[in-house]
Amino acid sequence: MPHHLLGIIDPEVDFSVHNFVHHALLAADAIVQKNQLPIIAGGSNSFIQALLNNDTELPSKYECCFLWMDLAIPFLHSYMSRRVAQMVDNGLMEEAKIFFDPEIRDYDNGIKHSIGVPEMDEFFRSEGLVDGETRTKLLKAAIDEIKMNTCKLACRQVLKILRMREEFGWQIHRLNATEVFLQHGGDANEAWEKLVLEPSMNIVARFICKENIDLKPTAYEQLV
Numbered sequence: 015m016p017h018h019l020l021g022i023i024d025p026e027v028d029f030s031v032h033n034f035v036h037h038a039l040l041a042a043d044a045i046v047q048k049n050q051l052p053i054i055a056g057g058s059n060s061f062i063q064a065l066l067n068n069d070t071e072l073p074s075k076y077e078c079c080f081l082w083m084d085l086a087i088p089f090l091h092s093y094m095s096r097r098v099a100q101m102v103d104n105g106l107m108e109e110a111k112i113f114f115d116p117e118i119r120d121y122d123n124g125i126k127h128s129i130g131v132p133e134m135d136e137f138f139r140s141e142g143l144v145d146g147e148t149r150t151k152l153l154k155a156a157i158d159e160i161k162m163n164t165c166k167l168a169c170r171q172v173l174k175i176l177r178m179r180e181e182f183g184w185q186i187h188r189l190n191a192t193e194v195f196l197q198h199g200g201d202a203n204e205a206w207e208k209l210v211l212e213p214s215m216n217i218v219a220r221f222i223c224k225e226n227i228d229l230k231p232t233a234y235e236q237l238v
């Protein structure tokens with residue numbers, strides 16, 4: 015499945031909600047032109063909310079189906095901690111270092127704003143100035159802060175989803191993936207299929223059929 019809007023922005027550039035809405039609408043239109051179904055995945059809820067806001071064309075042109083994959087909060091936290099540890103193993107520090115500039119303490123724009131970059135400032139800044147033990151402590155503090163900020167963000171996102179459901183009356187289908195994270199290996203795969211994949215496919219299939227019923231009476235006739 016082709017992915018859109020990946021790698022289109024220079025990390026130094028500030029990519030605003032407005033820019034996102036513009037690019038996402040163009041991509042959605044292009045996908046629909048090809049008779050395909052656009053799927054807007056992940057990312058920031060504020061971007062998604064802006065895209066679906068009544069001021070943009072999207073809600074007037076397209077109907078939306080919402081899928082929300084959720085985890086019970088305690089599992090969300092332990093998952094986030096593990097995920098951050100994994101990102102550190104995979105080179106988070108090396109990547110963050112690219113954006114570190116000892117002359118500048120501005121973390122308001124572009125990728126520098128992302129969780130994982132500002133938290134490392136103190137650690138990078140101390141290089142060559144403090145002993146190894148202090149370096150280790152600073153690193154641990156930075157990683158703990160990244161974990162905490164990631165958890166806070168996740169909680170804010172959950173609240174935001176609940177608020178959008180309430181305020182806009184969006185029918186957001188919640189898929190409880192907690193069990194997937196409690197299982198391992200094959201059992202986790204099985205739980206994933208049963209609790210996330212199959213229900214999602216059913217929801218989307220029903221959504222598409224309903225669309226066809228609304229738009230094309232002939233398709234409806236074929237269906238019944």
Ligand SMILES: *[C@@H]1O[C@H](CO)[C@@H](O)[C@H](O)[C@H]1NC(C)=O
Nearest residue numbers: 063066067068069181182183
């Ligand atoms: C869009 O407009 C409808 C009808 O006026 C309203 O119910 C809904 O909350 C609005 N949605 C957003 C995202 O502003």
Ligand SMILES: *[C@@H]1O[C@H](CO)[C@@H](O)[C@H](O)[C@H]1NC(C)=O
Nearest residue numbers: 085086190191192193194196
């Ligand atoms: C989600 O699933 C977990 C594990 O099966 C369960 O403990 C929890 O109560 C469920 N949450 C909701 C809101 O259904």
